[in-house]
Amino acid sequence: MTNVTIIKPKKVLSLRDFKELWDYKELLYFFVWRDFKVRYKQTIIGIGWAIFQPFMTMVVFSIFFGKLLKIPSDGVPYPIFVYTGLLFWQFFSSALSETSNVLISNQAIITKVYFPRLILPLSSVATKLVDFAIASVILAGMMVYYGYTPHLSGLFILPLLLAITFMASVGGGLFLAAINVKYRDVRYVLPFFIQILMFLTPVIYPASIAGKYSWILAFNPMMGVIQSARAGILGTAPINWTLIGISFMACAVLLAIGVIYFKKVERYFADIA
Numbered sequence: 655m656t657n658v659t660i661i662k663p664k665k666v667l668s669l670r671d672f673k674e675l676w677d678y679k680e681l682l683y684f685f686v687w688r689d690f691k692v693r694y695k696q697t698i699i700g701i702g703w704a705i706f707q708p709f710m711t712m713v714v715f716s717i718f719f720g721k722l723l724k725i726p727s728d729g730v731p732y733p734i735f736v737y738t739g740l741l742f743w744q745f746f747s748s749a750l751s752e753t754s755n756v757l758i759s760n761q762a763i764i765t766k767v768y769f770p771r772l773i774l775p776l777s778s779v780a781t782k783l784v785d786f787a788i789a790s791v792i793l794a795g796m797m798v799y800y801g802y803t804p805h806l807s808g809l810f811i812l813p814l815l816l817a818i819t820f821m822a823s824v825g826g827g828l829f830l831a832a833i834n835v836k837y838r839d840v841r842y843v844l845p846f847f848i849q850i851l852m853f854l855t856p857v858i859y860p861a862s863i864a865g866k867y868s869w870i871l872a873f874n875p876m877m878g879v880i881q882s883a884r885a886g887i888l889g890t891a892p893i894n895w896t897l898i899g900i901s902f903m904a905c906a907v908l909l910a911i912g913v914i915y916f917k918k919v920e921r922y923f924a925d926i927a
Contacts, residue, residue, distance in 0.1 A: 671917065674770050681769055685777035690784060704785040708744050709792055712737040719858050728860050728890035731800050737793055738887060739857040739880045741786060746819050746876055747848045749782040753827025754844055757835050771920050772913070775831055779823045783816070808886030811893065815879050815886075818898075821905035822875050828912035832919050856880055860890070875901040875908070 675682075694700045712733055719725045720732030727735035753775045757764060760774055797804060834840040855876050856863075871877045878894075878901030885891045 825909035
């Protein structure tokens with residue numbers, strides 16, 4: 655009797671993929687550490703750049719939108735109000751932008767060595783999470799300066815909000831990274847899209863300013879994250895758990911779509927990257 659070996663194509667997504675990610679966890683750590691070092695290599699202020707960008711953006715927004723245009727800030731000092739939104743927004747936008755181009759920037763590695771390709775997008779987002787932690791120090795200092803004490807509810811809800819932002823960044827980044835390998839238009843369209851999306855997200859203004867049209871903003875998952883962060887940390891309003899639930903489900907669906915599409919076209923990366 656002859657033994658017959660049947661070769662079947664690998665499933666789009668299976669438990670083996672998650673086990674493989676765990677087996678390569680040291681490589682994930684290496685990529686995060688490499689990206690972090692390369693970004694601040696040969697710079698004068700080093701990791702200070704992680705603080706400089708959101709801080710200076712906060713200063714500009716506070717002058718033009720807070721002082722000149724008198725945009726309301728739910729009863730809290732405008733610098734704290736806008737900086738809280740900027741922390742989460744820049745984590746999302748920079749992670750999305752970086753992840754969408756991660757396959758192109760690591761083309762030499764992809765075409766020569768095998769490893770789970772999901773590690774590259776995950777490492778990009780994880781690096782931005784480190785930047786978020788560093789920039790959060792400024793928020794703590796600003797709250798001390800203005801005499802604000804963070805609510806305990808905000809500290810407990812923070813990991814959940816970071817998880818939602820992480821899912822949105824990874825899900826959207828995986829989808830765009832897979833498309834960017836074949837169609838390089840993504841690198842030109844995405845910055846414009848992110849700029850427009852920022853003004854559709856309550857970063858520089860409260861969601862209540864939209865009045866009866868505020869429900870339109872709810873379609874943006876980052877709206878729920880930023881509004882809940884302000885409600886939890888600054889106590890601007892009661893925490894809307896329904897809005898958090900909607901944001902979580904939307905980002906979970908986005909993550910699932912991104913992972914499935916990424917894994918579906920992964921076999922072609924080395925050929926067309």
